[in-house]
Amino acid sequence: MSAPEEETAAPDAPADNTTDLLGFAAALGAYAIWGLAVLFFKLLEAVPATEVIAHRISWTVVFVGLWIIAKGRLGEVRAAVADPAVIFRLLASAVLIAGNWLIFVWAVSQARVLEVSFGYFINPLVNVALGFVLLGERFSRLQGIAIAVAALAVAVQATGLTGFPWVSLALAFSFAFYGFLRKTVAVKPTPGLFVETLVLLPLALAYLGWLDVSGTGHFLADPGRTVLLVLTGIITALPLVLFATGARRLPLSTVGILQYLAPSLHFLLAVFAFGEPLSPTRLVSFAIIWLSLAIFAADLLVRRRALRPQG
Helix, strand or coil, X not given: CCCCCCCCCCCCCCCCHHHHHHHHHHXXXXXXXXXXXXXXXXXXXXXXXXXXXXXXXXXXXXXXXXXXXXXXXXXXXXXXXXXXXXXXXHHHHHHHHHHHHHHHHHHHHCCCHHHHHHHHHHHHHHHHHHHHHHCCCCCCHHHHHHHHHHHHHHHHHHHCCCCCCHHHHHHHHHHHHHHHHHHCCCCCHHHHHHHHHHHHHHHHHHHHHHHHHHCCCCCCCCHHHHHHHHHHHHHHHXXXXXXXXXXXXXXXXXXXXXXXXXXXXXXXXXHXXXXXXXXXXXXXXXXHHHHHHHHHHHHHHHHHHHHCCCC
């Protein structure tokens, strides 16, 4: 996952049924790809996570760059790189998203997808909490209850593990802080992601070059893995484009509810495809977090109805 904000503000209501269907399909496709990405990265579990991320950065520059050129949006990139303040913030967000990717890929390779799922389930609630702490936003009574219930879920999860659930919390907080930083920069997601990966590209290429010289790299060593490493760029760029398309056409409440699809797929794949153990304590923690998200979703719907014009 890599796009916590929209390309443009989503309208209160779709322009027509066709646009609504297109937007829903695009957003659904984006979250489905983010959810099923664990299957893709599972195929690369023999490759060190650091090498996978170096390739992901490099090939994302290529594919997102081609998309930006095709859409005639290089001007947005030039405007971003011309402003030192924007570059500084995008550098900070780049470090956060690269760290998020690294933890995600490592967790998948270590059969810890349930922890990945839990992290992305609590992420929306962490976003609300950060808005309260950092932006002075006030959350509603239902949001406060949802956050309290989520905290209980984290506590229960911790008791069911041999240690602190750092993977889940690191994923949730890194993605939340990434979203916070991106909301403070006047750059849309696609050109923003291009600049973020571009500033990380020298480090990624230097690392890949060192792997090649030392003979420990996996690129070109096996045709199948080589193709998969190249596709890390597409697996990053494609859902971003789909998400932007959906966000322009759907109400924010709809997009907010759809975001639970990705961690739901993570959960189902972890249990039924990868056979990760689901202890009673861990199941209880997921049940509690699902309760908190139900409360959170109910609040979204209540707010949506309150904003709807009275006819």
